[in-house]
Amino acid sequence: MAPSAAPQRIVIENCAIATVDANDTEYASGYLVVADNKIESIGAGAAPKGLDNVVRRIDGTGHLVTPGLVNTHHHFYQWITRGLATDHNLFNWLVALYPTWARIDERMGRVAAQGSLAMMARGGVTTAMDHHYVYPRNSGDLSGAIIGAASEMGVRFTLARGSMDRSEKDGGLPPDFAVETLDGALSATAETVDRFHDASFDSMVQVAVAPCSPFSVSTELMKQGAELARAKGVRLHTHGSETVEEEQFCKELFGMGPTDYFESTGWLGNDVWMAHCVHMNDSDIAAFARTGTGVAHCPSSNARLAAGIARVPDMLKAGVPVGLGVDGTASNESGELHTELRNALLINRLNAQHREAALNARQALRLGTYGGAQVLGRADQIGSLEAGKLADFVLWKLDTLAHASIADPVTALVFGAAAPVTASFVNGRQIVENNRLTTVDEDAIAVATREEAQRLARIAAQA
Ligand SMILES: [Zn+2]
Numbered sequence: 001m002a003p004s005a006a007p008q009r010i011v012i013e014n015c016a017i018a019t020v021d022a023n024d025t026e027y028a029s030g031y032l033v034v035a036d037n038k039i040e041s042i043g044a045g046a047a048p049k050g051l052d053n054v055v056r057r058i059d060g061t062g063h064l065v066t067p068g069l070v071n072t073h074h075h076f077y078q079w080i081t082r083g084l085a086t087d088h089n090l091f092n093w094l095v096a097l098y099p100t101w102a103r104i105d106e107r108m109g110r111v112a113a114q115g116s117l118a119m120m121a122r123g124g125v126t127t128a129m130d131h132h133y134v135y136p137r138n139s140g141d142l143s144g145a146i147i148g149a150a151s152e153m154g155v156r157f158t159l160a161r162g163s164m165d166r167s168e169k170d171g172g173l174p175p176d177f178a179v180e181t182l183d184g185a186l187s188a189t190a191e192t193v194d195r196f197h198d199a200s201f202d203s204m205v206q207v208a209v210a211p212c213s214p215f216s217v218s219t220e221l222m223k224q225g226a227e228l229a230r231a232k233g234v235r236l237h238t239h240g241s242e243t244v245e246e247e248q249f250c251k252e253l254f255g256m257g258p259t260d261y262f263e264s265t266g267w268l269g270n271d272v273w274m275a276h277c278v279h280m281n282d283s284d285i286a287a288f289a290r291t292g293t294g295v296a297h298c299p300s301s302n303a304r305l306a307a308g309i310a311r312v313p314d315m316l317k318a319g320v321p322v323g324l325g326v327d328g329t330a331s332n333e334s335g336e337l338h339t340e341l342r343n344a345l346l347i348n349r350l351n352a353q354h355r356e357a358a359l360n361a362r363q364a365l366r367l368g369t370y371g372g373a374q375v376l377g378r379a380d381q382i383g384s385l386e387a388g389k390l391a392d393f394v395l396w397k398l399d400t401l402a403h404a405s406i407a408d409p410v411t412a413l414v415f416g417a418a419a420p421v422t423a424s425f426v427n428g429r430q431i432v433e434n435n436r437l438t439t440v441d442e443d444a445i446a447v448a449t450r451e452e453a454q455r456l457a458r459i460a461a462q463a
Contacts, residue, residue, distance in 0.1 A: 006053050033048070034428050037429075064395075065385070101178070143159060163185035165181060209226070272291075321371060323375040397421070420434075422435075
């Protein structure tokens with residue numbers, strides 16, 4: 001649309017609204033006016049009278065409107081290796097799955113991305129990310145395929161362009177042919193940033209520099225990766241402090257724990273976010289707070305791999321930015337983020353230090369929205385419903401059997417069953433209607449994911 005054209009407006013009325021702004025402003029019955037791709041106004045009661053160019057009015061009776069959910073950690077390719085190595089800890093699980101993962105190709109990468117994105121989007125995710133770090137030799141244009149899938153679906157997206165250069169021959173876990181060289185990883189990452197990263201306010205695609213983890217990457221790749229990200233002005237992402245085994249590995253190899261290692265390689269800062277951060281002592285949390293380093297909390301995956309319980313209440317108290325992550329679906333088969341609101345709340349209450357005071361429903365919703373926007377570096381643009389921000393929001397249906405008897409809508413959303421999504425909008429464009437994606441054919445995606453999962457299993461079995 002040309003900038004001079006009159007803005008087209010969508011009006012949503014008669015709904016409860018949780019804005020997740022700095023004051024946690026909520027309206028028991030309110031309105032939201034969208035003009036093109038931005039929120040024009042929001043408030044209590046009926047929408048302002050006399051608006052022109054209203055192309056659509058939505059009666060939100062029985063619904064809660066929240067900011068769209070923001071996913072901050074995932075590995076899309078794992079969509080076609082779900083349900084395997086189901087009774088393993090992290091290192092055993094990685095050893096079991098790397099030989100299969102190492103066989104992915106561009107078509108598998110595209111289809112797995114479609115499956116992962118579709119599952120999240122139909123459950124209220126409006127901003128997704130993929131930490132992709134498996135780039136086997138001759139596997140095609142995996143980054144382009146993943147970004148293409150997100151663009152086609154209309155989801156706002158960050159590709160964390162990962163890499164690994166520590167394979168079996170160097171004491172790492174992945175097979176030799178599945179890793180890149182130091183120079184190859186750095187130049188391919190730089191090229192991906194140049195090709196796809198859009199820094200604009202309403203950007204739909206961003207790229208971060210994301211070596212996989214301390215135990216699959218050389219110290220040089222960590223250091224030079226951080227330098228590359230800062231030279232390009234993009235964010236940095238990796239896995240950190242996920243398990244006790246990882247901590248031991250870092251101490252044996254580097255003579256220090258993961259957080260000190262990150263500090264020594266340039267990996268603490270307000271442009272960095274780290275997945276998991278389960279095994280953090282008080283000084284680790286203080287270092288994250290002091291530097292503004294963010295955390296992607298992945299409660300289901302941490303439970304699935306028996307990694308432990310991250311100290312989210314302590315992180316929040318210290319001022320650490322925290323978002324939520326699905327993590328790869330080989331360690332969280334559900335692939336949904338809305339259920340992680342509930343799991344974050346429940347699992348943190350199992351920490352004996354915090355118990356029932358660990359997190360409340362509003363804090364859980366904030367982790368999944370504004371907290372996610374913070375760690376992706378996009379809190380000025382998304383993550384809360386405020387005039388001037390981008391129109392990324394969800395209408396959750398709370399008047400059916402599952403939720404109708406719960407008076408408080410935020411409590412219903414977080415404590416109750418996964419709520420149906422009547423509509424989800426990204427950048428002012430509707431991508432979900434009545435739990436179905438409007439931009440792609442999810443049944444066709446389901447068929448393709450089964451075919452690609454079977455093809456990958458066949459190739460891996462023959463290897
Ligand atoms: Zn992960």
